[in-house]
Amino acid sequence: MTTAEILAEFPQLSALVVGDICLDRWCAYDPAASEPSRETGIPRIGVAHTDVTPGAGGTVANNLAALGAGRVAVLGAIGQDGFGTELSQALSARGISSDLCVRTPHMQTFTYTKVINARTGIEDRPRLDFINTTPLPLDVERRILDNLQMAVESFDVILIADQAETSQGGVVTPAVRGLLAELAPQYPERIFWADSRARIHLFRNVILKPNRQEAESACRELFGGVDFPALLRHTQAPLMFVTDGPGGVLIVGQDSRPARVLQNRLFPNPVDICGAGDSFSAGASLALRVTGSPAEAARFGNLVASITIMKKGTGTASPAEVLAAHARETNPGN
DSSP: OOHHHHHHHGGGOEEEEEEOEEEEEEEEEOGGGOOOOTTTOOOOOOEEEEEEEEEEHHHHHHHHHHTTOSEEEEEOEEESSHHHHHHHHHHHHTTEEOTTSEEETTSOOOEEEEEEETTTOOBOSOOEEEOOOSOOOHHHHHHHHHHHHHHGGGOSEEEEEEOOOSSSSOSOOHHHHHHHHHHHHHOTTSEEEEEESSOGGGOOSSEEOOBHHHHHHHHHHHHSSOOHHHHHHHHTOSEEEEEOGGGOEEEEETTEEEEEEOOSSOOSSOSOOTTHHHHHHHHHHHHHHHHOOHHHHHHHHHHHHHHHTTSSSSOOOOHHHHHHHHHHHHSTTO
16 A cells, blocks of 8 residues: 555544553743742742643654544543643643543642753753652552443554553553453454553563564563564564664564564654654554554554654654655655
């Protein structure tokens, strides 16, 4: 299928992002207004403007919506706090449903606060993250499991975003992973796609998308050395995409030797690689659902990521931008 034909199918698809849905707060500060506090003498950062976007699993959802998926929803836990209100509004503004999310007063909304110098546009101050380090409340976990069980039949693509790097506090608990492992074989026509920063080796029966560092770390923990086919067998995954930045994507399948799919166009000076893996997952998972071809999925995912890395922050790619990028790769002289 051509790139245009793949894109034309996206409005017919529905996608659900399950896991850690966070809020990204982009706070631009004015260095001239950053004077020490009169009371304490502690340096003050004077924030003059703030933008908010859905982050972590919300970044995946942003990309799904921007690519034209017909229906996009998220399933996670959101605190009953100000950040939770901002996150719900940011999702709604992008046409992403948060109706399946569990609202709770017993945890704070997972939030990244990024401090940007308004004069230079550079993030040059420490980030302030609002994280959860205690186990997910049992009632919240139960409601997430119930919502997932209820909703899975309504979506063509289910993406799991296990973004929390703490040992506790994330939404993708052992019970959630267990339910996903049960559901995936029951719905073979659907795409179950997992991305995890620290626990990719704990998933079962779903497509895996680690980056090379994450995959190698999982292999060393399990086997003492790097063996991607062994990782695939250990997780009983039908397929694994190992992303490697400008090196392309390694596709590991159960019935074939690994095959490397290289990017057609390299970018020696990307603007911002933050969120590149999320944009790859969004594009590749939708393309895999449409084409059934891992190679086509990897090619399309790389095409989407090649657009987002040339934007500041966690950018997205529209169908028009994807078509333009494809045209540049096909006719590099133009």
